[in-house]
Amino acid sequence: MHVVVIGSGIAGATCAESLAVAWRNQPEHRITLLSASPMLKTVANFHQLSRTLETFEIVERWLDDALQYPNLSIVHATVASVDTRAKSVLDTAGRRHAYDKLCVCAGARPNLIATAHPEHVIGIRDTESVKDLQARLGSARRVVVVGNGGIALELVHEVQFCDVVWAVRDEHIGTSFFDAGAATFFMSDVKLESAGMSENESTATLRHGLPEEPEETENGVAIFTPHTLQQRAAKAALASARAGVSDIPSSQAPPEPNQTAPAMEVYSGAALGPRWQDQARLHPIGERIDTPRRVVELSTSVSAVLSPAEFVAYRQQHPAIVHNDTDILDWPAIVVLSNNRVYGCDVVVSATGVVPCADFIGPEILRASDGGIAVNDQMQTNLPDVFAAGDVCTVQWPTSSHWFQLRLWTQARQMGAYAARCIQAAAKHELALLDFCFEAFAHVTRFFGFKVVLLGLYNAQGLAVGDYEVLLRVTRGHEYIKLVLANGCVQGAVLIGETDLEETFENLILNQLDVSAFKDMLLDPDVDVEDYFD
Known part of the structure; x- marks a missing residue:
């Protein structure tokens, strides 16, 4: 054979x-x-x-x-x-x-942004494209990263020597991997500015994913029912509206409306593996920016990637667009976002998912x-x-x-x-x-320097509103633990940090043991839950 x-x-x-x-x-x-x-x-x-x-x-x-x-x-x-x-x-x-x-x-191949200037857009998918990125970042002053998946998360964290503008179509970062609360946990440790707001307003908006008043608190563990989660979603939408961005529904992995992969483009390399950024060596060749900024644009997408000459005509036809660059025409590429904000940049990194x-x-x-x-x-x-x-x-x-x-x-x-x-x-x-x-979804990775473990229905995938509740334990800068419970059993978990709880909660998900009687103990830091369910 x-x-x-x-x-x-x-x-x-x-x-x-x-x-x-x-x-x-x-x-x-x-x-x-x-x-x-x-x-x-x-x-x-x-x-x-x-x-x-x-x-x-x-x-x-x-x-x-x-x-x-x-x-x-x-x-x-x-x-x-x-x-x-x-x-x-x-x-x-x-x-x-x-x-x-x-x-x-x-x-699969990168789902690249459709543009008349592909020379300014690079899709990160394989080793060859990473080498291209290394060469381009060597002398870059500003990079626009488009996307909200794993590669985008890792790239924004790794690029430290030039300005980064991160365009995200969802209401919070990392929607494929975690909810707004986990996103807020990362935001508290990563210096990301929310565009168009003062520092205090930015911090407040970026932290809207973590509810201040849970429905119940038992032994220091916050319990959020679907009612509380709906309130959180409403507050998130309100915060986005106040920030002047559009309310664009999010989903796990649909293509951006203005994105497509060129039909005749050939991608010969295989996908990147775990910890690809450790070998990438994304270091500058030219002059380093002493205080680079990282700005996140939430609930937006790329409307156009233009040359300076094209932008002059575009600006006349779209007077509502806003930019803070006095030298906007000096940039090789100019990115127009759907929220009418504009950024000049040296390179656009398209990390917007893949197409089989x-x-x-x-x-x-x-x-x-x-x-x-x-x-x-x-x-x-x-x-x-x-x-x-x-x-x-x-x-x-x-x-x-x-x-x-x-x-x-x-x-x-x-x-x-x-x-x-x-x-x-x-x-x-x-x-x-x-x-x-x-039998059960399981993935371990690292984002922003933290170990991240995702188990089962970690974002309540497929569970109807009203049929589940969420337990949280958060220690800022140290750990974020979230359990999804339905029918008295653990259905999913998000573990950020060195929690050493993955095997315990994996077993509870697989065994579907009814934990209703002692759910208040599951995340109690004074209870050795590993031994309890051994």
């Missing part, structure tokens, strides 16, 4: 290596990995922290040195098309690669509403002998009540490994048992 894996990212490399290891004593099984990049991303220093939580590092290796297995061949090739009837893959060099089983792990990248497969393959290749619980597509894993796919099976798909490197690794098991099972005309990692 010959298995062809498309993609050299975390999912593709994990899938190919897992197959090579499983079939190392079966020479009748061969694997070919097609990589559009000259480098392969492999997993190193893997640690299983708990039943669902894991950490690992990503190591880039040249194709010649990566994954040395006798039954695995790695070919540097960009896929042009797939003939699913003939079971062959055609690359751009004209070579055909026949397969018995195919696994598509092509990842599978244009080389025809319309015969079933796609989900987000453009991802639809897969069942065996990672199979609607086409015979065609599998998919990682960012390129969208799960379509009835998932666990505590798990959902979010395009993260953790899930890419898990899907790649599970797809390999499914391919092995299919080769024996069997079905693979669904991996335990799909």
